[in-house]
Amino acid sequence: MAADPVVMTEDLKKYFPSKKGAVKAVDGVDLSVLPGEIFGFLGPNGAGKTTTLRMLTTLIPPDSGRALVAGFDVFTEPDKVRRNIGYVGQSGGSDLPATGRENLVLQGRLYSMTAAASKARAAELIDLLDLEEFADRIAYTYSGGQRRRLDVAVGLMNRPQILFLDEPTTGLDPQNRANLWAQINKLQTEGATIFITTHYLDEADVLCDRLAIMDGGKIVDEGTPQELKKEVAHDCITISVERHEQNAAALLDLLEHADFVLEAGAEDGHIRLCVSDLATGLPKLMRLLDGQGVSLETVRVVEATLDDVFLQKTGYSLRDLTPEG
Amino acid sequence: MKVFVDTGLLFKRKMLETLRNPVFIIVSMITPIVYLVLFAPLLNKLTGVPGFTAGHVLNTFIPGLLVIIAFLSGLFVGYNMIDEVKNGVLERMRVTPTSRFALLAGRVLRDLVNMTVVVVLFVLLAIPFGYNLNVLGFLVELVLLAMILITTSSFGNALGVILGDEDKLSPIIQGINLPIILLSGMLLPMELAPKWLQVVAHFNPAYYVVEAGRQLAAGHFLNAKVGYAFLFMVPFTVIVVVWATRTFQHSVS
Numbered sequence: 001m002a003a004d005p006v007v008m009t010e011d012l013k014k015y016f017p018s019k020k021g022a023v024k025a026v027d028g029v030d031l032s033v034l035p036g037e038i039f040g041f042l043g044p045n046g047a048g049k050t051t052t053l054r055m056l057t058t059l060i061p062p063d064s065g066r067a068l069v070a071g072f073d074v075f076t077e078p079d080k081v082r083r084n085i086g087y088v089g090q091s092g093g094s095d096l097p098a099t100g101r102e103n104l105v106l107q108g109r110l111y112s113m114t115a116a117a118s119k120a121r122a123a124e125l126i127d128l129l130d131l132e133e134f135a136d137r138i139a140y141t142y143s144g145g146q147r148r149r150l151d152v153a154v155g156l157m158n159r160p161q162i163l164f165l166d167e168p169t170t171g172l173d174p175q176n177r178a179n180l181w182a183q184i185n186k187l188q189t190e191g192a193t194i195f196i197t198t199h200y201l202d203e204a205d206v207l208c209d210r211l212a213i214m215d216g217g218k219i220v221d222e223g224t225p226q227e228l229k230k231e232v233a234h235d236c237i238t239i240s241v242e243r244h245e246q247n248a249a250a251l252l253d254l255l256e257h258a259d260f261v262l263e264a265g266a267e268d269g270h271i272r273l274c275v276s277d278l279a280t281g282l283p284k285l286m287r288l289l290d291g292q293g294v295s296l297e298t299v300r301v302v303e304a305t306l307d308d309v310f311l312q313k314t315g316y317s318l319r320d321l322t323p324e325g
Numbered sequence: 326m327k328v329f330v331d332t333g334l335l336f337k338r339k340m341l342e343t344l345r346n347p348v349f350i351i352v353s354m355i356t357p358i359v360y361l362v363l364f365a366p367l368l369n370k371l372t373g374v375p376g377f378t379a380g381h382v383l384n385t386f387i388p389g390l391l392v393i394i395a396f397l398s399g400l401f402v403g404y405n406m407i408d409e410v411k412n413g414v415l416e417r418m419r420v421t422p423t424s425r426f427a428l429l430a431g432r433v434l435r436d437l438v439n440m441t442v443v444v445v446l447f448v449l450l451a452i453p454f455g456y457n458l459n460v461l462g463f464l465v466e467l468v469l470l471a472m473i474l475i476t477t478s479s480f481g482n483a484l485g486v487i488l489g490d491e492d493k494l495s496p497i498i499q500g501i502n503l504p505i506i507l508l509s510g511m512l513l514p515m516e517l518a519p520k521w522l523q524v525v526a527h528f529n530p531a532y533y534v535v536e537a538g539r540q541l542a543a544g545h546f547l548n549a550k551v552g553y554a555f556l557f558m559v560p561f562t563v564i565v566v567v568w569a570t571r572t573f574q575h576s577v578s
Contacts, residue, residue: 057420059416059419082422087417087420088417089417093416094413094414096412102338110421110423158421
């Protein structure tokens, strides 16, 4: 690999004591994040995503293992790590009784920037994240989306080598989510490295260059969204037959036993079947249906989603746990 | 040094909050003014009874009220801290190289300035009511009040960080508030108390400050009670500040 990773962990562990014995919040995580990429942690609440992030950002010490962030050890050189990272926690971090600009300038000063440098950097970020409109208003008056953008700007004041975003779009409406995604993509084109945690499948799919799927304190799979989906391999087809077809149950039975079909099931008026290869499977399906004299109302091809990947790796669906709101 | 620079930055930041919302100063003066107007007149006939030997009753009563102001100015700051914990402000700052001591000290300094303003205004207000101000005594008294404030503000802030929740903070704050006030003789001198109450009061650091305050108001700088107050308050303040700083360093909020 040409460039050194910005984040590198080896067998990182964090257990929390509880009445029922230790909870293995993070149970041996190995990962690396390369410069310039958006790396995502996908998993349900309690998977250990936030705990890992808190160790990487020096908020809590690891129990064992090693983590280098921006080239420094989080355990032995926390101060150097802090100088080189930006962090936006789940609850934001902007100081609400102050204006956006005051938040930014103070953050710069806390990184030992001069007043002038801090003001200049604040102006830069106000421009980059489109905060002009409200930068000089007290942050209490901001909308959820505006506040989030300020949070991100605050995290960027020290020109960090990597920006950690802990579930940045939780609680935002769809429009503000899309807006924040656009801002994050823009940051990447400006050269930023971003580490994001999320429990939204679409967010991980759209935003991340590389993903680690986390469950029960462990990374269960890792790769680009495309690679992960390809691993699951099968594409699915949803069909619905015309209303007057009375033999839906018989048809389902027939499909279930067809050699090119991996699995089939009825799903609110439709039949959903997965095939190992769409290119050969689809013509076979058509011939089969034609031979039975079944006429179709709709055919829809559904490519594998990250939820299919999640389901296969963990045995349960992320969508069931966190209904998209 | 970074610790001083950061303390200054965070002090300025918190001070800005006070300046933008100066009504806080007025709110802080309501409780002592209510005592002055609605309670102090009850004491007028007590002139000469044990504890009220220093001329006008206000000369006994005002020093106690000043301790109440200092005490209450610091005790309730935990609520503001909890807001910042919940909004992630404290966590965000902990991921910067900000001095951990400064995170506490900036806030405490702001509370100290607020308290000083309130105390000075209140003393000036009490003069027309018959309070006999001894300026030098008052200045020494301010040092003692500062230690009360530093103690309670550090304690309140650290408690806010540890608990992170108003519902958990309230019972603790309310639980210690009244006993400390009553056992210090702030309202009525402990000379009036039965022996057992006087003994218990001696375990209350605020008691020594109240007693010393009354001596200072009368110009008795060399009274042993003044010495006792410093003897108790200096180590007590140091212990609480060290504990609070450690809490800020290790906080898991």
